[in-house]
Amino acid sequence: MSSKRDQILLATRDLVFEHGLQDVTMSQVAEHAQVGMGTIYNYFPSKEDLIVSLFNEINVAMTQHILKGYDETQPVVVRVLYLLNSMVRYGLQHPREFLLTNQLAMVPFIHERVKGNVKALAVAFDQLLSDAQEQHLLKAMPPAVMWVLVAGAMNALVEGHMTQQIELDQATIEQATSACWDAIKR
Template identity: 30%
Template structure:
């Protein structure tokens, strides 16, 4: 039992080191040797848990995507009115991004890189299905604009990443009033 727990600790240390290195230096300046050193394991240990760097990055992405979407859909019910459901999801996402800033920053970088393979990206998208289904329902009910879900996501969710980036660089401070304004702008951008 202790060996299994220690193994989980090493795997988690490798994931955390990867998260920190990628967030600080980018994907290409996070070599396996640095990851191993930060995780305090030998470089060969990485290959016990991951096939290669691509596998390590993909697994970290998928674990964080699951955590992100689990938080996003907390207290969500498919029978909620469209606006109320979207508001709940949007504020849950904002809460995650504010409280899990390192994880959110990593996921934001993943949205803008080719480092995540297509299979992992598609698997990550599956976790967002309740939001996509909500938008389809909203379109059928004449509440949401009849445009691609990618456009809806770009206008309604992606601005949060930009605002958090501004906050991280001390250019802007998010508070309840600015979050409420950001939500209203997100809703206005997707509603008919």
């Protein structure tokens, strides 16, 4: 990481991952990032601002990774499988960020501060579900429920791999993403 801001975010990521959000202090972040306390406060007025910035940075990088190569002109099933595969690949390649995103998304002050942010990933998935509904390809259930079902399954796959409960090779990932599609398709 090149800039002091990046050093601070990386240190925060590592400390929150290792110790949990509540147990991390700004002085620990400063020490881990090898910067002064004043430097942290130049970039982030409070711990809350630092954590929200970390969450946003991770989400932007994750969204870019997942949507890289995504082609909205492809058939619905191809797009669904692509997004689900990309979610799993991101989790396997960036385990700390993946787990932190899921953990931090449940923190009330983060949820409150980012709830108005519309991520490109959410927009792509909403459009995908809309296209699938127009083509009568989906079961009759709210789109938000479908998203929770498939995203939850992908999260569980990655977490199962991280805890060595399951081995994820490409064939297994493809089987799992196909099963998720089967769960929501008509």
